[in-house]
Amino acid sequence: MKNYDIVIIGGGPAGLAAAVSAYDNGVKSILILERDECLGGILNQCIHNGFGLTRFKESMTGPEYAYKFIEEVQKRGIEVSLNTTVLSLTKDKVVTAINSQEGVTLIKAKAVILAMGCRERSRGALNVAGARVAGIYSAGTAQKYVNVKGYLPGKDVVILGSGDIGLIMARRMTLEGAKVHAVCEIMPHSSGLKRNIVQCLNDFDIPLYLSHTITRIDGDKRVTGVEISAVDSDKKPIKGSEKYIKCDTVLFSVGLIPENELSKEAGIRLSPKTKGAEVYQNRETDVSGIFACGNVLQVHDLVDFVSEESELAGKSASEYVLNGEAEKNAINCIAGANLSYVLPQRIDKNAGGSVTLFFRTSGVFKNCKITVQDGQKTLLEIKKRVAVPGEMERVNLTEDKIKSIVGELTVGLEEGV
Amino acid sequence: MKKISLTCVECPLGCDITVELDGERVVSVAGNTCPRGEKYAKAEVVCPKRVLTTTVRLENGKMLPVKTNQPIEKSLTFNAMQRVSKVTVASPIKIGDVIVKDLYEGIDLVACANSD
Structure with a gap:
């Protein structure tokens, strides 16, 4: 059995960004498993432009965006296994992978990052x-x-x-x-x-x-x-x-559906709404040490946001490896009126720092109000001119607000304000 | 005075922009969120331009993604496709390499990926 600190399943935009971030946060023993013959995932076939405007302030094609991250992975000498398919994943973070050079290999990881992306309906x-x-x-x-x-x-x-x-x-x-x-x-x-x-x-x-x-x-x-x-x-x-x-x-x-066959097998709890794992704000699933990011977690509108989320997951996985499992004080975060989902589904109050909540509305709403409530108490209200299901929304909750929560967090949308 | 409604294509926001035109002269641009939108709208009402992204064939039979390094006039799109479809290039190609110099005056076709 091989041993790595972090094994990343998937070498698309999510896996690449997670790998770079985990490395830069102090973990050097990283393996990326990619089933295709090259890194970059779906970006390789997305030859149109419009990628990277949020992150790099320029309009890039898919392959160009991917290359930015492939370069970073190569610069750091992060290990990559191409043409390698993951057959299974267990709760104990043992990955079974297969390729034509080594046959079937077992890989034991201290932390696993799920970055398998999504499939088309x-x-x-x-x-x-x-x-x-x-x-x-x-x-x-x-x-x-x-x-x-x-x-x-x-x-x-x-x-x-x-x-x-x-x-x-x-x-x-x-x-x-x-x-x-x-x-x-x-x-x-x-x-x-x-x-x-x-x-x-x-x-x-x-x-x-x-x-x-x-x-x-x-x-x-x-x-x-x-x-x-x-x-x-x-x-x-x-x-x-x-x-x-x-x-x-x-x-x-x-439409697109997160690809979670491996996650199911590992006994990770999935959200019926996102079809991805239920996670804490650090993108850790309910199985300790297994993290998820990118389109396998929630289908994003822009790759720029996939990179952002994956960097968070990479950082969290490295903290898990370096500091060990932290004791959590979790509260639920629920989608209320007119929202189809909210992510993260759970917030660990012990983690410190602010938390960004991501969600989609269940319909088209004009002149509406996003509300974040702790039981009956309103923590935050944000007015919006337009909210549509096609665009993922986000609100930020400060550390003070998180600390003040006593019950369950509900995020909802009120019409006609 | 003529009013033209546009949807900006510069980024995924897709702002609804209104341009006021006096003949060929742009009088005002409204509805954009950023300077890119204003620039886009001013160009769009006079001479719409787009970056063309497509592929060329490598000698080994594989495809190489390419793009024009500046927007070209929209009316030239199919002319450009026809010219680019005849191009075959030899490896190795590095990302950013010029594949066709001066596809149109001052505008090159460049590689969006490495060839291997």
């Missing part, structure tokens, strides 16, 4: 009716084909879902010579960033059908067309609104 998760034929891809798969493999997976395209990856792929396929006939979004608003509606759809006159979905996919061996329909306020297709579009390719861009 698939057609199967939506139960779209029709033929099960070639030409149906998730947007991310199409992105890998075009940007990494250099292969255009279709010429006449319909995209279901207006998430950012779908919008980015609408533009990318268009640039490469495909015709994108429609982007259908079941909600009355797009789930993608406004800038992507402008520069990916409007720039190329690609129609966006809001409150529409695909009601049937036709084809024999390959997709030949789709039927799209308008939906009512319950998202049920409206009879008579059907419209037929001939196409050879359908892309699904219908």
